[in-house]
Amino acid sequence: MNSFKDVSDILAQLSHGHLLMVNSRRRNGLIIYKQFHAEFAGPGAAVGNFLDRDCKGVLAVGDLSLVDPKAHEDRQKAYLIRRQWVRLTQQITDNAQPLQRAQMILNQFENYFGADLVARLPSEAFALMVGVLPQTVEIVRYCPDHPGVRRE
Numbered sequence: 001m002n003s004f005k006d007v008s009d010i011l012a013q014l015s016h017g018h019l020l021m022v023n024s025r026r027r028n029g030l031i032i033y034k035q036f037h038a039e040f041a042g043p044g045a046a047v048g049n050f051l052d053r054d055c056k057g058v059l060a061v062g063d064l065s066l067v068d069p070k071a072h073e074d075r076q077k078a079y080l081i082r083r084q085w086v087r088l089t090q091q092i093t094d095n096a097q098p099l100q101r102a103q104m105i106l107n108q109f110e111n112y113f114g115a116d117l118v119a120r121l122p123s124e125a126f127a128l129m130v131g132v133l134p135q136t137v138e139i140v141r142y143c144p145d146h147p148g149v150r151r152e
Contacts, residue, residue: 010030010064013066014058015053017048018049020046020047020066021044021068022047022064022065023065023067024081025065026043028060028064029043030059031125031129032047032058033056033128035054036128037129038129039085040089041082041085042085042112044077044078046075047082059125061121089105092105092129092130098132099136099140099146099148100148101130101136102139106140106141119141123141
């Protein structure tokens with residue numbers, strides 16, 4: 001198990017091409033900032049190696065724990081899980097309405113991590129994951145009566 005002192009340690013590991021995996025035994029993850037978007041790698045997902053050499057920053061979600069996938073099967077499974085997390089985000093971005101995309105990503109994170117943790121994450125992170133402006137995420141967060149915001 002890897003213990004990182006801060007975000008710069010994680011960023012250095014990723015940008016140097018080290019393959020790590022988000023610990024699948026915890027509710028945690030990593031938001032990985034790329035040049036024009038962000039990706040979420042949740043429990044069990046591979047991070048680093050060729051996937052994230054171009055990362056510009058990272059944001060830990062939950063009590064982040066990264067582990068070394070030792071066996072070939074563990075690495076293969078981690079790549080598949082990363083792809084599943086990307087597909088989940090892609091399904092959200094398929095929605096043409098920006099307010100609905102923002103609502104959907106916030107709902108996904110709140111359902112998995114809880115509203116308190118999600119409230120502490122920056123709007124920009126969610127915006128970059130689903131291709132909306134940070135202001136759109138803030139409308140969903142702080143103006144529930146705004147036209148176009150649907151509460152479930």
